[in-house]
Amino acid sequence: MLERELGSNFITLSSKVIIRKENFGGILFNKETGDIVEVDREAFIIISILKDVEIVDTKAFLELPISCKGKKISRTSIEEMILRLFRAGVIDILPKGVLSEDRYGLLEEFSRKKIEWPMFTHLSAPETVHWAVTFRCGEACPDCYMERHKKLFTNELDTRNALKLIDKIASAGVFQLAIGGGEPFLRDDLEIIAGYATEKGLAVHITTGRYEIEDNRLDELAEHIKVLQIGIRTDELLHINTGTHEELRMLVAQLNQRRITTGANLIMTRSAIRNLDRIIGVLSEVGFRRYTLLRYKPPINVKRWLKEKPDKYDIEILEEKLTRIGEINTDIYIRIDCAFSFLGRKLNPQIAAYSGIKGCVAADRIMSLAPDGSVFPCSQLTGAAFNAGNLVDEDFESIWNGSEIIRKYRGFRTKESFKHGDCGKCKVKSFCGGCRVFAPDALSSDPGCPVPLYDTGYIDDEVDIISEIQDVIGCTSAGFPYARREEIETWLEEEDDRGYPSWINLI
Numbered sequence: 483m484l485e486r487e488l489g490s491n492f493i494t495l496s497s498k499v500i501i502r503k504e505n506f507g508g509i510l511f512n513k514e515t516g517d518i519v520e521v522d523r524e525a526f527i528i529i530s531i532l533k534d535v536e537i538v539d540t541k542a543f544l545e546l547p548i549s550c551k552g553k554k555i556s557r558t559s560i561e562e563m564i565l566r567l568f569r570a571g572v573i574d575i576l577p578k579g580v581l582s583e584d585r586y587g588l589l590e591e592f593s594r595k596k597i598e599w600p601m602f603t604h605l606s607a608p609e610t611v612h613w614a615v616t617f618r619c620g621e622a623c624p625d626c627y628m629e630r631h632k633k634l635f636t637n638e639l640d641t642r643n644a645l646k647l648i649d650k651i652a653s654a655g656v657f658q659l660a661i662g663g664g665e666p667f668l669r670d671d672l673e674i675i676a677g678y679a680t681e682k683g684l685a686v687h688i689t690t691g692r693y694e695i696e697d698n699r700l701d702e703l704a705e706h707i708k709v710l711q712i713g714i715r716t717d718e719l720l721h722i723n724t725g726t727h728e729e730l731r732m733l734v735a736q737l738n739q740r741r742i743t744t745g746a747n748l749i750m751t752r753s754a755i756r757n758l759d760r761i762i763g764v765l766s767e768v769g770f771r772r773y774t775l776l777r778y779k780p781p782i783n784v785k786r787w788l789k790e791k792p793d794k795y796d797i798e799i800l801e802e803k804l805t806r807i808g809e810i811n812t813d814i815y816i817r818i819d820c821a822f823s824f825l826g827r828k829l830n831p832q833i834a835a836y837s838g839i840k841g842c843v844a845a846d847r848i849m850s851l852a853p854d855g856s857v858f859p860c861s862q863l864t865g866a867a868f869n870a871g872n873l874v875d876e877d878f879e880s881i882w883n884g885s886e887i888i889r890k891y892r893g894f895r896t897k898e899s900f901k902h903g904d905c906g907k908c909k910v911k912s913f914c915g916g917c918r919v920f921a922p923d924a925l926s927s928d929p930g931c932p933v934p935l936y937d938t939g940y941i942d943d944e945v946d947i948i949s950e951i952q953d954v955i956g957c958t959s960a961g962f963p964y965a966r967r968e969e970i971e972t973w974l975e976e977e978d979d980r981g982y983p984s985w986i987n988l989i
């Protein structure tokens with residue numbers, strides 16, 4: 483059956499795939515697509531044999547007594563696993579031919595090998611490390627959260643220490659390095675850092691706020707990076723005659739020429755949500771196809787936050803727009819950040835798991851580094867209270883496995899303050915959990931969730947204060963409220979900070 487399906491009995495592990503052993507089995511990372519597949523122990527044993535032997539004859543493979551947890555894995559299970567892995571792009575088929583006796587000998591030897599599974603139940607390393615290589619930046623974007631803590635980090639690593647840091651990240655088994663800032667292009671050694679990380683086997687992505695990048699820098703980076711994300715200043719984009727459209731058009735062309743995947747990062751302020759169709763329209767016209775929608779995190783300016791923070795009504799608008807934009811523009815790809823996981827709350831949990839939606843992944847699938855090598859659970863949770871150590875002085879494993887901060891955030895779903903809030907009682911907490919940044923104590927429930935889901939179904943018993951106020955004020959004879967939602971929101975904002983997270987005032 484296998485040979486008929488595959489067209490050959492010779493298979494190999496795809497050269498695009500990196501494998502990593504975990505307590506539950508393992509993770510397979512596709513370097514080309516960035517896709518991550520988790521497999522159980524049985525499947526990981528099969529994949530490890532393939533990796534060690536390099537070329538395997540499936541006919542001989544199916545005859546071997548391969549076991550997992552002391553039990554023989556059935557021939558049918560191995561056949562099904564090989565087919566599934568082939569369909570997932572993990573296995574390549576080789577043409578029919580002749581295999582040396584040595585290779586059959588190796589197959590027998592490795593199929594008897596016992597795997598020592600990691601003792602920790604958490605991941606052996608994050609999937610992605612986010613590294614702000616500098617906090618310097620020439621722009622002063624009003625919605626940048628970096629301003630909150632950049633004064634805390636005046637040092638940035640020199641090239642030698644930056645490369646030492648990459649050695650530690652790569653040897654820990656991390657798959658991807660996401661380089662950001664500040665403005666990473668302000669570092670003259672950005673190309674050296676990206677090149678070294680690629681050489682060490684990391685898939686490198688860069689995020690920049692620059693709309694103009696010199697050709698020679700892009701030529702060099704094209705050899706090393708997979709993706710360049712451009713942080714779009716949406717306010718500026720909506721003003722015509724600024725030259726912004728032309729700058730972006732040229733940048734996208736430069737990147738396309740060099741086959742660098744380009745994406746646009748869009749911060750979902752209230753204004754951006756309300757103008758999302760126009761923003762995507764302009765960006766699609768200049769050549770963008772991939773968009774990442776980032777939840778608006780509190781900037782340093784509280785007044786700006788009060789003005790631009792989306793409320794539940796804006797989130798409903800966003801949900802409705804996302805459905806519509808996706809239906810109209812079939813050639814674009816929209817991704818949302820982990821802080822927006824509640825947008826996927828109506829998904830079936832199995833579909834969410836299959837689609838790789840994991841919710842808040844701080845200190846679990848991601849880890850963040852400041853310019854001086856300080857370690858944090860995520861790039862949003864930065865400051866003394868979240869400092870888990872410094873990767874220049876300490877080794878990766880002792881921070882990842884031993885730091886109190888890392889363990890606290892990795893296990894946030896088990897903490898009392900989380901368990902008793904809406905998120906803790908929500909039935910999708912395993913693949914959402916809300917964003918810690920918005921919780922008053924940076925750990926418990928996310929007050930920005932539009933509608934938590936309790937086990938009994940949707941709860942919608944939250945009082946809509948604005949509707950109540952409208953009811954009290956009354957309506958015109960045509961049925962329109964005398965006060966618009968926006969007006970009432972402004973009154974409320976004057977009295978209330980609308981949830982500017984209190985932990986931020988403490989850092």
Ligand code: SF4
Binds near residue numbers: 820841843
């Ligand atoms: S704290 Fe928020 S931004 Fe950080 S990983 Fe969790 S959801 Fe994402």
Ligand code: SF4
Binds near residue numbers: 823905906932933935
């Ligand atoms: S209540 Fe929390 S866990 Fe549930 S959907 Fe909302 S943000 Fe996610």
